[in-house]
Amino acid sequence: MSTAQSTTNQVPSSLARSLSGLWSGLKELAELIWSSPTAVIGLTIVLAWVFVAIFAPVISAHTPLEQDYKNVNKGPSPTHILGTDQLGRDVWARVAFGARTILSLGPISVFVAFLVGLALGLPAGYYRGWVDEVVMRVLDSLMAFPTILLYMIIISALGASPINVVIAIAIGGAPGIARLVRALTMDIRTREYVAAAKLRGDNDLIIMLREILPNCRGPLIVDFLLRIGYAAFYIGTLGFLGLGLPPPTPDWGGMVQEGHSRMTANIWPVLSATLAIVTLVIGLNLFADGVREESMRYQ
């Protein structure tokens, strides 16, 4: 009876505690963002694009694939507010749906990169020794590649598809993340609470995930935000190089690629997509920079 009671008491309280922890964490982040004008401006730009992405079907009168054969390569008009491209597709619809592409692939690929980076960096920093040596050698070699070159050869080998873009960006980003995680882990593993956890008999995996990882979160969150900006940058660039998403998919980089040889005839698809990617990437950068500067001030 008494044991049953104590467990029923424990479950809600621990749930409540972690919820309130999450809540205070979010509140802290919100305050941090709010205190930096740079971050607020960046976040506003990004949220505007998120809004466009979510409500793409509502705010554009056309679908990104439908072709208006009578109006090919036209400038802005009441029916097509940003004009049409070489196949008569509505540019605004393609920009709006393209926001979905880049805003979903970016965070997903950074998330995958973080999973890989954590899986390599935590043990390397925690165990040191030959594990560390081997992992770091390989990662250093990956970092010797100019990033775009690495993406180019990976996508050329695997083929152009959303999944392969995610894989390429994850492979390209993981070494940097792993190095950061390793450095943080090497610092944190000497702390008393890690020694306490060892004494308690926790196994290494539990220590890494429950003691070390949560205490790395500050720098990791900032890094995550920065990397979403890079990911958007590279997804756009890969699209432009013809290594992004295969053609009919609305993709900003791809729009610039398709249109830039016809710029003298019709500037609208290229101009719209270019400005879209520039504003989004700068918004993401401002946001991440603002958060980073503000969090450094705290320390």
Place this chain on the structure above:
Amino acid sequence: MARYIVRRLMTMLLTMVIVSMLVFAIVEIAPGNVARNILGAYATPEQEASMSMQLGLTRPVAIRYISWLCGSDWQASPEINLPLTETVSKQGLVEKSQQWWAIKPNGDLAQWEMKDGQMYAFIRQPDGTTLEVLDDNVWKVDASGQEYFWGVDTGNRAAKWIRGQGGVEYQLDYSGWVQKNDAPAEYIPLNKGLLRGEAGMSLRYNTPVADVIQRRILNSVILASLAMLFSIPIAVALGLLAGLNEGKLVDRLISMGGLITAGSPDFATGILLIMVFALWLKLLPGAAVFTSENAVLKDPHLLILPVLTASLVEIGYILRITRSSVVEVMNSAYVRTAILKGLSYQQVVMRHVLRNAMMAPITVIMLHINWFIGGLVVVESVFGYPGLGNFILNAALYKDVYSIEAGAMVLIVLAVGTQLVADVIYSLINPRIRYS
């Protein structure tokens, strides 16, 4: 210092070995087989199998890796039991044709072909043509009594023919598929390997990769050095100006400008510059006007936009670093002391701020080299600039594996090498650095 450089060289060597394995692994072992990429979707399984064998793709991965890096002639030579050599003859102005031969004991250069179960040798004549002679007493007998012969075939491969068991060989010609009987049972494609300056044949152009790549490297180096020469002074000046006026309007404007140019993807910057200068102002030529590989130096005004694009990104980046570094130094105790002891503002800036504030940008420019080189690849593709980056991109788009591998390796060697040089220069400039 010397020890430091040697140690750096050793780590660089190890890194490059791993890099070469990674490049090879990604390009050749990745799903989607090389023969398929060359042949396209319409080849039959027999044609694909024959092609894989002719390209040596059926050999073990480790051996293929070593052949790619160090060549395969020394592997084939003991099988043939004759030394091998390569001749290069010029066809037309640029196109070279490379031919592998076995050197017979009497000094003749020979290639072989089996016809109707008999071996014919092609003996190279002084004028470059070949003389076909019957050469049917070359057969050897193996343990199971089968007659076989290892020689060099007419397609630059060491080949093993088995008497009476000619296979069928499919070759992709300009006109389509050519089917040949009496084909060898085993091939070792002959090449000298990347380290000996031969990076294989471009599958797309059917010319040696090494020949195409040299010109491209030079073009890229021109673009990169011009961009660096142009951007560093401007960026440092702007960064200094902003940093000394922290918080004022000048600072705000410069910082904002830097953020925008540094943050924008290179291709977007390039496209916007083309729109402004080529389409609206009609001052400069836009994209894809380099008519030949050598046009770079003939029409310097074609270089303006690519250099400007590559510079803008770099300027934004370097100026931001310089600015924050200047701000930091301006707030330091030694600058305060210098002001308090009565030095003029100019003297403080020249003597104390500038030198100390330059350390951070130099470090970061060094760390930034890979990023810069990546940006160049994109800039080259925006303008159709005939550089190394554009070469690799086209190779990647057409799955021209040997070109991708060679281009990637050269680019990484350039990147890592520049990094090393920068490291050494940095350790000379900054006396505080320790070599540990």
